[in-house]
Amino acid sequence: MKVILIHGFFRNDKDMHTMANYLQKQGYDCFTPDLPLTFNEFDVIVTLVEDLLEGVVRSGIGPDEKVHLVGHSTGGLVIRKLLTDTKYLDYIGRCVLIGTPNRGSQLADLASKVRGYVDVFRTVRSLSTEYLDNVVFQNDTGIEIGAIAGDKSNLAFNPLIPGDNDGYIEVDSVYYPGLKDFKVLPYGHRSIHHEVETFKHVDNFFKSGQFIH
Template identity: 30%
Template sequence: MFFLFLTAPAVSAKKQETIVLLHGLGRTCASMYFLKTQLENIGYTVVSESYSSTDRSIKEHADWLNTIINDCCVESEKIHFVTHSLGGIILRLHLKVKQYPNMGRVVMLSPPNKGSQVADFLKDWELFQFVMGPSGQEIGTTPDSIPNKLGPVEFELGVITGDVSFNPFTSLLIPGPDDGKVSVESARVKGMKDFIVLPHSHTFIMNSQEVIDQVISFLETGNFSHPEKD
């Protein structure tokens, strides 16, 4: 019996921790596949499911998220979140009404935490309304938009955003540095613990190895790995 005890494989503590991934507007869980795979490779249980981002309101998405968490994560040692774009706003709304005793850390990628100027400009276009649905109408920069009504975050949050744009048209609509859809300034939110800007665009930021390394750094230490300044 003593010999069996010595040779039994140790169970990684990380396997008791779950990460929920939330993709952005107009995307599916496939957009988070590379990130999901790397997080699983280091021992996390990862939940990544598609939601109908262009068919429902942000409130309806938050209700969907509640169901997902109840099904997968309430017994996990820790539950963490990594979100892209709209996914961060859905999570913020959800966590305003729901608290978890096993709440871990959150990393948001390119979140429109203060709203999107692109959404402001396009909201009355019928094509934009058709393609982006109700949620696209709710992420503007006005005081009554959902991002700007949520207030400071009250969880351990790190934000990664980009400053590279491949869309000169949308960048003309956005003041200051931007990633093609969200300004660097708009990604900030009161209460966040850490913030870093990396040279990537909005659409593919989650596929960057540099970004994934920073996600892992924050999940495991509560901080990003900032380059040393001379």
């Protein structure tokens, strides 16, 4: 079983190593690319992930083997765009999105009003509700997708975000119609993808198409 783990904004491959180590112990072969998700819109990063996917496929996979994908935050949007654009869809198994702003981020909307900020940190601009409204996502690919949201945080940003949230992303933004399963866990945005409970849900979804309930 092979898994590509995709980190989020202003992070690098090391941010997904804890989850990768757990999944490796469960028998997965893990790949953690280091992506430029700080100064680039997330949708222009997709070609880099597809190149990795192509390399994994060409390196040899079993006749019934699929490549699973898991992404934290912006990494989940990269996965959704990959599913829309890739020519390797038949090789992709199940996908899990963790703390992903599928409907946009209220904080990104606020940041976009700060002069010059999103001109430098272009990834943030691509997380705004206005930007995402213009990104084409194909939701009927036949790939089973599960999403995990957090609803706990001590971050100062929390009062600025309406409704339940993980300190950065609203729970309502993580959910979108068409998901195979959806789970809310009591963790913040910066910790949810480092928690063993989260790892167990990811593993279970890859194996069965549902989280632990």
